[in-house]
Amino acid sequence: MLRLDWNPDGYTYPYVLKACGELRFLLCGESFHSLIVASGLDSNVFVCNGVIAMYGKCGLLGHARQVFDETVVRETADVISWNSIVAAYVQKDEDKKVLELFDLMVSLNSFELRPDAVSLVNVLPACGSLGAWKRGKQLQGYAIRRCLHEDVFVGNAIVDMYAKCKRLDDANKVFELMEVKDVVSWNALVTGYSQIGRFDEALGLFERMREEQIDLNVVTWSAVISGYAQRDLGYEALNIFKDMRLSGAEPNVITLVSVLSGYAKCKEMKIAQAMFDDIDRRDRNVVTWTVMIGGYAQHGDANDALELFSSMLKDQYSVIPNAYTISCALVACARLSSLRIGRQIHAYVLRQGYEPTIIFVANCLIDMYSKSGDVDAARLVFDNMSQRNTVSWTSLMTGYGMHGRGEEALQVFNVMRGEGLPIDGVTFLVVLYACSHSGMVDKGMNYFNHMKGDFGVVPGAEHYACMIDILGRAGRLDEAMKLIERMPMEPTSVVWVALLSACRVHKNVDLAEQAAAKLSELESENDGTYTLLSNIYANAKRWKDVARIRTLMKHSGIRKRPGCSWVQGKKETVTFFVGDRCHPMSEKIYDLLENLIHRIKAMGYVPETSFALHDVDDEEKGDLLIEHSEKLALAYGILTSAPGVPIRITKNLRVCGDCHTAMTYISKIIEHEIILRDSSRFHHIKNGSCSCRGFW
DNA sequence: CTAGGGTTAG
Incomplete structure (x- = not known):
C-alpha cells in the first residue's frame, strides 16, 4: 500500500504522473489517480492532463479517454488535454482516430483550442502513414499562417510526412527552405529517399552530411547500412558499419539488426551468429531473432532457421513471434518441404489469431504448402483469404505450375485478369513456367506473343x-x-x-x-x-x-554439389547422400532396393547407365545407380510408412533420369504415392505413371 | 511531440 505522510497538491501530481508514464509504472500511476480522485483534485485540469498522459504512455487508452471525456464535459479541457489524448492514440498507431480527434478539436472553433506545434507534430506522422499528403499540406499551410513552421520539430514532421507519402520532391523543398535544420531533418530525408528506392539520392545526402560536418548519429548510420542491406549489397553495408565504428558512434540493437542482415546477404551466417550471440539477452527482441531466422532461411541452412525459431519460442525472455518471424519460418519450411512443421506453424497462426489481413503470412503459407507437395492446402489458404494481392495469385499459380497442373494455373490466371489486378512481368513468367511444366507449348507461345500487345508487358x-x-x-x-x-x-x-x-x-x-x-x-x-x-x-x-x-x-576447381535427398518421416526428416550407409537401417534399405530392382527388371526396367556418370568427380560412389540418394530415400520411406500413406521426398538437384524411371516402375508394386520434389518441379508418381509426363 | 531495424511470388 502506498503511504504518504505529505499532502501532494495540484502542482505535485503532474510531475509524479509524468515520471510514472515515462517509466511505465502503471500501478503507481493508478494509485495516484485514486488519490487524486479521493482528494478532489480531479477537477484540476493540469492534474487531469497528467493522468491522461500517464495512462496514454502506459497503453491504457480506455482510462485515458475516460479522464479526457470528463474534462471535456466539465469544459475545462485545454490544448494540452487534447494533445495528450491524441498522443495516446498515436502510441497505439490509431492513425485514423488521431486525425478524427484532431478534426474534432479544430471543429470546436475555439480560440483557446487552436492547434499548437505539439498538436501538429502529433498529427503529421498520422498523415504520413496514411499517405494523406493533402491533409498534410493543409496542416503545412496552417503552420505557415501561424509561424509554427519555424519550429524545427514541426518542420521535421512536415518533411517526414511528405517523405512517408513518397513525395520526396515536396519533402526536399521543405527541407531546403528550413532555416534551422538538425540531424533529424537530414535523417528524415535520407530514409525517405532510401525507402522509395531513390537510394543514390539518399547516399548523396549522406555525403553532403559528411561534408557539412553534421553530427551523424546512430539513426543516420543505421539508415544507410540497412539501405545497402535491403538492396542485397551486404558488403557495402558492412563497410559503412566499419566507418561508423571508426567515427566512434556507438551501435545499438537497431544498427546491429541492419548489420546482421548485411552479413546474412553475404551468406556469412557464422559471423552473424557470433554477433547475435554477443547481443545482451535482454536486447534480443523479436526483430533480432527474426533477422537471424530469416538469414538462415534464405541464405543459410534452413534447418538452422527452424532450430533457431524453436529456441526462440523456448527462450526464457519469451519473445513472441510476429508476422515477420512467422514468414521467415515458413520460408524455411518451404525450402525444406517440411509439411509437418509447416502445418504446425499454420496451426500456431490460427491459434494466435494473426489477423488474416496480414496478407504476406498467408502468401507464405500458400508458398509453403505448394513447395511441400500439398497444393490443395495452398488453395484452401488462398480461398480463405479476405484480401489478396498480386503475390497471392502468382504464388498459387506457381504452385499449380510446379505440380504440373497447368490448366488450373491458367484458370487462376484468367480469374486474376477478371479481377482487374495488375499483370506484370512476374505474372507472365509464372504463367509461362506453368505451361512449360505441363507441356503446353502452343498456349505458352500464345501468351508470350500477346503479353506486350494485350498487357503492355515487354518480354x-x-x-x-x-x-x-x-x-x-x-x-x-x-x-x-x-x-x-x-x-x-x-x-x-x-x-x-x-x-x-x-x-x-x-x-x-x-x-x-x-x-x-x-x-x-x-x-x-x-x-x-x-x-x-x-x-x-x-x-x-x-x-x-x-x-x-x-x-x-x-x-x-568446380566440384559437383553432392546429390542429397530427404524424406518426411512421421516424426522427423531423414537425409541421405549418395552411397550413404550412415543410417542404422542401411542394411534393410539396400536389401529392399536390390529386391525392388530385381522385381522391376522382370517388368521391363533397364538401368540407364549414362546417368551413372552423374557424379563425375565422385567415381567410386556415384557409379552405382542403386546408391543414388533419391532411391535410398524411397526405400526408407517404404520401410517406415504405413500402406497408403504418400512418401514425400525432396532432392536438392534435379532427379536422376534412371531414378525417375525406376520409381515409376516401383510405383506399380508399392501401395504408396511417391511425391518427389526436385530442383525443378514436383513429380507425383503413382500406378506406373508420373504427373510430369516427361516434361522435366 | 519529429528520424532508423526484420517479411512474401519467379
Whole structure:
C-alpha cells in the first residue's frame, strides 16, 4: 500500500504522473489517480492532463479517454488535454482516430483550442502513414499562417510526412527552405529517399552530411547500412558499419539488426551468429531473432532457421513471434518441404489469431504448402483469404505450375485478369513456367506473343529463357535456337542453361556444345553445366569427352554439389547422400532396393547407365545407380510408412533420369504415392505413371 | 511531440 505522510497538491501530481508514464509504472500511476480522485483534485485540469498522459504512455487508452471525456464535459479541457489524448492514440498507431480527434478539436472553433506545434507534430506522422499528403499540406499551410513552421520539430514532421507519402520532391523543398535544420531533418530525408528506392539520392545526402560536418548519429548510420542491406549489397553495408565504428558512434540493437542482415546477404551466417550471440539477452527482441531466422532461411541452412525459431519460442525472455518471424519460418519450411512443421506453424497462426489481413503470412503459407507437395492446402489458404494481392495469385499459380497442373494455373490466371489486378512481368513468367511444366507449348507461345500487345508487358530475357525451356522440353530445338537469334537483347546465361537442359533430354550434342561455349564466354559455368554436358557426352558414348570434362572440372576447381535427398518421416526428416550407409537401417534399405530392382527388371526396367556418370568427380560412389540418394530415400520411406500413406521426398538437384524411371516402375508394386520434389518441379508418381509426363 | 531495424511470388 502506498503511504504518504505529505499532502501532494495540484502542482505535485503532474510531475509524479509524468515520471510514472515515462517509466511505465502503471500501478503507481493508478494509485495516484485514486488519490487524486479521493482528494478532489480531479477537477484540476493540469492534474487531469497528467493522468491522461500517464495512462496514454502506459497503453491504457480506455482510462485515458475516460479522464479526457470528463474534462471535456466539465469544459475545462485545454490544448494540452487534447494533445495528450491524441498522443495516446498515436502510441497505439490509431492513425485514423488521431486525425478524427484532431478534426474534432479544430471543429470546436475555439480560440483557446487552436492547434499548437505539439498538436501538429502529433498529427503529421498520422498523415504520413496514411499517405494523406493533402491533409498534410493543409496542416503545412496552417503552420505557415501561424509561424509554427519555424519550429524545427514541426518542420521535421512536415518533411517526414511528405517523405512517408513518397513525395520526396515536396519533402526536399521543405527541407531546403528550413532555416534551422538538425540531424533529424537530414535523417528524415535520407530514409525517405532510401525507402522509395531513390537510394543514390539518399547516399548523396549522406555525403553532403559528411561534408557539412553534421553530427551523424546512430539513426543516420543505421539508415544507410540497412539501405545497402535491403538492396542485397551486404558488403557495402558492412563497410559503412566499419566507418561508423571508426567515427566512434556507438551501435545499438537497431544498427546491429541492419548489420546482421548485411552479413546474412553475404551468406556469412557464422559471423552473424557470433554477433547475435554477443547481443545482451535482454536486447534480443523479436526483430533480432527474426533477422537471424530469416538469414538462415534464405541464405543459410534452413534447418538452422527452424532450430533457431524453436529456441526462440523456448527462450526464457519469451519473445513472441510476429508476422515477420512467422514468414521467415515458413520460408524455411518451404525450402525444406517440411509439411509437418509447416502445418504446425499454420496451426500456431490460427491459434494466435494473426489477423488474416496480414496478407504476406498467408502468401507464405500458400508458398509453403505448394513447395511441400500439398497444393490443395495452398488453395484452401488462398480461398480463405479476405484480401489478396498480386503475390497471392502468382504464388498459387506457381504452385499449380510446379505440380504440373497447368490448366488450373491458367484458370487462376484468367480469374486474376477478371479481377482487374495488375499483370506484370512476374505474372507472365509464372504463367509461362506453368505451361512449360505441363507441356503446353502452343498456349505458352500464345501468351508470350500477346503479353506486350494485350498487357503492355515487354518480354525480358527471363521470358525468352522460359520460352526456350518450353520449346526445348517439347523437343523443338530448332525453333528454340531461332528464338534465341531473334532476341532483342543479349541472351543471358539462363537462356543457355535452358537450351542445354533441353539438349540433354533430346540428346543433341552439337547444340549442347554451342550452349556450353556461350556459358563459358559469359563465365557462368557451374557444376550443373558440367554435369549436363558430361551426361550428354556419356549418352552419346563419347567417353573421351566425358573424361575431358572431368579434367576441366578438376582444373577449374568446380566440384559437383553432392546429390542429397530427404524424406518426411512421421516424426522427423531423414537425409541421405549418395552411397550413404550412415543410417542404422542401411542394411534393410539396400536389401529392399536390390529386391525392388530385381522385381522391376522382370517388368521391363533397364538401368540407364549414362546417368551413372552423374557424379563425375565422385567415381567410386556415384557409379552405382542403386546408391543414388533419391532411391535410398524411397526405400526408407517404404520401410517406415504405413500402406497408403504418400512418401514425400525432396532432392536438392534435379532427379536422376534412371531414378525417375525406376520409381515409376516401383510405383506399380508399392501401395504408396511417391511425391518427389526436385530442383525443378514436383513429380507425383503413382500406378506406373508420373504427373510430369516427361516434361522435366 | 519529429528520424532508423526484420517479411512474401519467379
